[in-house]
Amino acid sequence: MELFDLSIRExxxxxxxxxxxxxxxxxxxxxxxxxxxPQIGSFITVTPGQAMADAEAADKRIASGEMDLLTGIPLAxxxxxxxxxxxxxxxxxxxxNFVPPYSATxxxxxxxxxxxxxxxxxxxxxxxxSSNESSAFGMVRNPWDTxxxxxxxxxxxxxxxxxRQATATLGTDTGGSIRQPASHCGCVGxxxxxxxxxxxxxxxxxxxxxxxxxLTRDVTDCAxxxxxxxxxxxxxxxxxxxxVPDYAAALTxxxxxxxxxxxxxxxIEGLDPxxxxxxxxxxxxxxxxxxxxxxxxxxxxxxxxxxxxxIATAEASSNLxxxxxxxxxxxxxxxxxxxxxxxxxxSQGFGVEVKRRIMIGTYALSSGxxxxxxxxxxxxxxxxxxxxxxxxxxxxxILTPVAPTPAFKIGEKVNDPLQMxxxxxxxIPVNLAGTCALSVPAGFSADGLPIGLxxxxxxxxxxxxxxxxxAFEQATExxxxxxxx
Amino acid sequence: MTISVADVEHVxxxxxxxxxxxxxxxxxxxxGAILGYVEKLKELNTEGILPTSHAVPMENAFREDAVSPxxxxxxxxxxxxxxxxxxxxxxxxxx
Numbered sequence: 001m002e003l004f005d006l007s008i009r010e011x012x013x014x015x016x017x018x019x020x021x022x023x024x025x026x027x028x029x030x031x032x033x034x035x036x037x038p039q040i041g042s043f044i045t046v047t048p049g050q051a052m053a054d055a056e057a058a059d060k061r062i063a064s065g066e067m068d069l070l071t072g073i074p075l076a077x078x079x080x081x082x083x084x085x086x087x088x089x090x091x092x093x094x095x096x097n098f099v100p101p102y103s104a105t106x107x108x109x110x111x112x113x114x115x116x117x118x119x120x121x122x123x124x125x126x127x128x129x130s131s132n133e134s135s136a137f138g139m140v141r142n143p144w145d146t147x148x149x150x151x152x153x154x155x156x157x158x159x160x161x162x163x164r165q166a167t168a169t170l171g172t173d174t175g176g177s178i179r180q181p182a183s184h185c186g187c188v189g190x191x192x193x194x195x196x197x198x199x200x201x202x203x204x205x206x207x208x209x210x211x212x213x214x215l216t217r218d219v220t221d222c223a224x225x226x227x228x229x230x231x232x233x234x235x236x237x238x239x240x241x242x243x244v245p246d247y248a249a250a251l252t253x254x255x256x257x258x259x260x261x262x263x264x265x266x267x268i269e270g271l272d273p274x275x276x277x278x279x280x281x282x283x284x285x286x287x288x289x290x291x292x293x294x295x296x297x298x299x300x301x302x303x304x305x306x307x308x309x310x311i312a313t314a315e316a317s318s319n320l321x322x323x324x325x326x327x328x329x330x331x332x333x334x335x336x337x338x339x340x341x342x343x344x345x346x347s348q349g350f351g352v353e354v355k356r357r358i359m360i361g362t363y364a365l366s367s368g369x370x371x372x373x374x375x376x377x378x379x380x381x382x383x384x385x386x387x388x389x390x391x392x393x394x395x396x397x398i399l400t401p402v403a404p405t406p407a408f409k410i411g412e413k414v415n416d417p418l419q420m421x422x423x424x425x426x427x428i429p430v431n432l433a434g435t436c437a438l439s440v441p442a443g444f445s446a447d448g449l450p451i452g453l454x455x456x457x458x459x460x461x462x463x464x465x466x467x468x469x470x471a472f473e474q475a476t477e478x479x480x481x482x483x484x485x
Numbered sequence: 486m487t488i489s490v491a492d493v494e495h496v497x498x499x500x501x502x503x504x505x506x507x508x509x510x511x512x513x514x515x516x517g518a519i520l521g522y523v524e525k526l527k528e529l530n531t532e533g534i535l536p537t538s539h540a541v542p543m544e545n546a547f548r549e550d551a552v553s554p555x556x557x558x559x560x561x562x563x564x565x566x567x568x569x570x571x572x573x574x575x576x577x578x579x580x
Binding site for chain 2: 097098099101102193194195208209234237238240300302303305306307309310317321324325326327328329330331335336337338339340341342343344346347350352355356358359360362363366373375376377378379380381382383385417418421431432433434435459
């Protein structure tokens with residue numbers, strides 16, 4: 001076992017016992033990044049200087065006995081998190097020279113524990129995509145099969161965990177952007193409840209849906225990371241002021257009597273047979289452990305993708321209006337006047353998927369269409385939320401696939417945006433409902449591609465889905481398999 | 486649903502985007518397909534249903550009206566593409 005193979009929990013215990021130093025672990029990770037990065041492309045920016053300085057500071061802190069669970073752990077962040085003094089691009093040409101003057105709260109909280117920052121991870125431009133093919137900094141390849149996509153938009157966050165280029169990473173999830181790449185890369189990925197983690201300093205895509213979460217080697221690490229990230233932040237007015245439980249303490253291994261809902265709308269024809277098999281085996285595993293299954297219905301599921309692509313694009317068109325070339329980011333040269341400068345800066349700076357979504361969103365918000373599209377979608381969102389409220393009256397957790405298929409081929413859906421959007425069919429409803437869900441490894445396809453299981457919880461029910469996922473992990477060995485790279 | 490190149494040009498103007506002819510044709514087809522797909526929401530009767538703008542019900546988020554440090558002019562202007570003294574400089578607004 002190499003140092004870069006260790007989980008947070010394993011590395012923490014070696015750091016604590018002084019068996020290894022953070023400088024050693026960080027050095028091993030930087031060497032690993034250098035050796036596999038040409039094949040994968042997880043990073044937009046690697047920060048070796050910052051990493052070694054962080055590691056030295058962590059070793060001093062460990063020597064003084066003031067150690068937290070994440071002290072000295074080498075992590076990497078999706079390039080959507082502002083990092084003071086370190087370039088932050090959000091995968092876009094328009095921010096290719098942007099060096100933030102302050103850091104995201106999520107990163108500040110990790111820094112308080114003394115983490116090591118390895119760098120900034122590749123992603124779809126402005127988090128818009130399901131395949132990481134829309135990044136202005138090149139595609140990311142799936143460590144399990146480099147002819148395939150890693151998922152998106154947090155593609156680099158998932159591939160870096162799977163290729164052991166970081167002990168854990170942070171991503172964001174607006175319509176599945178943590179869970180879908182976690183599923184495709186065989187790691188654990190959690191989208192917490194809306195409001196659970198501060199979004200201050202996280203570049204906005206669709207503000208009523210965006211949420212921050214971890215991608216990790218296993219469920220225990222996921223619980224550790226969530227514990228570090230969760231909590232109220234006065235700088236984010238949408239962060240919720242409810243107590244943060246001890247998530248690691250929730251991992252009891254006991255799911256006896258847990259009521260798990262199976263929504264009939266998620267087990268449809270067209271589901272990949274290998275995904276279907278993985279789900280059936282997972283259900284059998286839970287049954288053996290004493291969980292109870294309940295057939296449920298989420299009747300508006302079929303309307304979720306349409307609802308999402310109106311709400312998310314409308315909010316994006318508004319959020320991305322700030323990129324005008326005035327205060328930061330790319331400014332076009334030789335503009336005839338101010339308006340021309342806005343238009344040229346934006347048209348040169350944004351990629352095709354971002355332009356497409358701004359266009360759809362602008363259309364949906366434009367005079368004459370606002371009620372028919374945007375308000376209609378917000379009303380259907382209410383119906384989708386009610387589906388979940390009703391379902392959770394009778395169950396503790398909902399079990400579904402994360403994605404209808406394993407990772408698809410690079411280029412396969414790039415010319416058909418609607419097909420690309422439909423690959424998020426099982427993750428999008430959770431964002432619309434604002435609740436929490438995670439992806440945990442649950443098997444492999446005949447081609448050796450990872451398949452994730454989605455567990456959806458009640459709002460602020462992260463403890464329950466972590467407990468259920470952890471119990472599953474104890475009973476299976478899927479999470480122990482490593483991509484050969 | 487049909488979206489014409491003229492529709493695309495109108496929306497692009499609103500969005501402060503300038504598209505090539507190739508992009509206009511591409512988006513006309515793709516926006517037509519996507520907006521055609523979302524038409525399915527019309528199947529649902531949403532009379533009397535209140536729109537949801539945020540998933541978690543929230544009261545107003547107030548804070549104490551207290552002075553706290555800010556990032557300051559130099560940091561705020563550090564990313565300015567063009568600046569003069571403590572201002573952002575932009576092309577002429579009024580002819």
